[in-house]
Amino acid sequence: MVKNAHKVLLFDIDGTLLDAGSIDRLSCQRALEDVLGYSTPNTGVEMDGKTYLRIAQELLIHTGIEADHIEAQTHDLLDAINRHFIEAVPSAVMQLLPGVRTLIDHLKEDPRFILGLVTGNIHEMAVHKLEAVGINPGLFSFGAFGDDHIDRNVLPELALDRINRTLRDPIPPERALIIGDTPYDINCAHHAGVKVLGVATGVYRSQDLAAYEPDFLMEDLSNSSQVLEILENF
Numbered sequence: 001m002v003k004n005a006h007k008v009l010l011f012d013i014d015g016t017l018l019d020a021g022s023i024d025r026l027s028c029q030r031a032l033e034d035v036l037g038y039s040t041p042n043t044g045v046e047m048d049g050k051t052y053l054r055i056a057q058e059l060l061i062h063t064g065i066e067a068d069h070i071e072a073q074t075h076d077l078l079d080a081i082n083r084h085f086i087e088a089v090p091s092a093v094m095q096l097l098p099g100v101r102t103l104i105d106h107l108k109e110d111p112r113f114i115l116g117l118v119t120g121n122i123h124e125m126a127v128h129k130l131e132a133v134g135i136n137p138g139l140f141s142f143g144a145f146g147d148d149h150i151d152r153n154v155l156p157e158l159a160l161d162r163i164n165r166t167l168r169d170p171i172p173p174e175r176a177l178i179i180g181d182t183p184y185d186i187n188c189a190h191h192a193g194v195k196v197l198g199v200a201t202g203v204y205r206s207q208d209l210a211a212y213e214p215d216f217l218m219e220d221l222s223n224s225s226q227v228l229e230i231l232e233n234f
Contacts, residue, residue, distance in 0.1 A: 004169040009107065009231065010118040010159055010194070011140070012180035013126055015048065015202025017100050018133045023085060023092040028059060031080035035073060036063060048203050049184030051120040051155070052078060052146035078147060082122050094132045097201045099221030101134075106228065108139050113231065114171070116163060117143030118155045118178055118188070142166070152184050156192035177215075177234050186212040195234045197227075 014020055024047060033039050045058045056077045060070050107113050119126050123145040130137045142163040144155035156178060164170035176194040178185055181202030186209065189196030198214035199221060200206040210217055216230050 004167065004171050006114050006171055006175070007112060008114050008116060008160065008163060008171050008176040010116045010156060010176060010178045012185050013117065013119045013121055013129055015181035016097070016179055016199055017135065018097055018129060019095050020129055021093045023088050023094070027081050027085040027088055028055070030084040031077055032059060032063065034080045035077050049120060049152070049182030051150055051152050052081065052122050053150040056081065057150070078122065082124055085125050086128060089128050089132060092132065094129060096133045097220065099224060099227065102224050103221050103227055104135060104139065106224070114163060115140050116159050118159050119143065120146035120152060122147045153188045153191040156188055156194055177231065183209065183212045186214045197230055
C-alpha cells in the first residue's frame with residue numbers, strides 16, 4: 001500500500017525545458033581563458049547531458065592539463081564558468097521548447113505532483129536559465145545539480161533523498177519520473193529505478209533515444225493531453 005500518493009517529476013533543463021543557445025559553451029571558453037591564462041578551443045568536448053563537474057574535468061583534460069592538477073583546477077574552472085555565465089545572461093538568447101509553458105502552467109496547479117530538477121547545470125546557472133525564459137525556479141522545490149556530483153547517475157537518488165527528508169511519508173522511486181532529452185537522462189533513471197520520459201527536443205533524435213529504452217518517448221511536449229496521460233498513469 002502506497003502511503004504517499006504524490007508523484008515526483010524530475011525535469012532536466014537544457015534540451016528539455018529550454019534551448020539556452022550558445023551561452024554554455026561561450027561561458028566555458030571564457031572561463032578556460034581565465035584559469036589557463038590563454039585561449040584554447042573547447043569544441044572537442046561534448047557537453048550535452050553531462051554534469052558540469054564532469055564537463056569541467058573533461059575541458060581541462062582536453063587542454064592537456066596534467067592529471068595531478070585536474071582536481072585542484074576543476075573547482076576554479078567551475079567558479080569561473082558560473083561567473084561568466086551570470087555575466088552573459090542579460091544578452092543571451094534563450095527560449096522555451098514546445099509545450100513547456102502549457103505543461104508547467106498545468107502542473108503548478110496540480111497538487112498530485114511534486115516538481116524537481118535533475119540537471120547537469122550548476123545550481124545557480126539552473127536558476128538563471130529558468131528565470132530567463134519566464135519560469136519561476138520556485139516551482140521546483142528540490143533537485144540535484146551538476147555541481148553536486150560528477151556522476152549523473154547519482155543525481156536522481158540524491159534528489160529523492162532531499163525531498164523525502166522533508167516529507168512524513170517518503171515517496172518511493174517507482175513513483176518518480178525523469179523527463180529528459182539525452183541518453184544520460186535515460187541511463188540515470190534506469191540506474192535509480194525510476195521511470196523516464198525521453199523527449200527528442202535536444203541534439204538526440206527519437207531513434208537515438210529509443211536505443212536506450214526509455215519507458216516513454218515523445219518528439220516534444222506539445223501534445224499536452226498525451227503528456228499528462230503519461231504523467232498521471234506511469
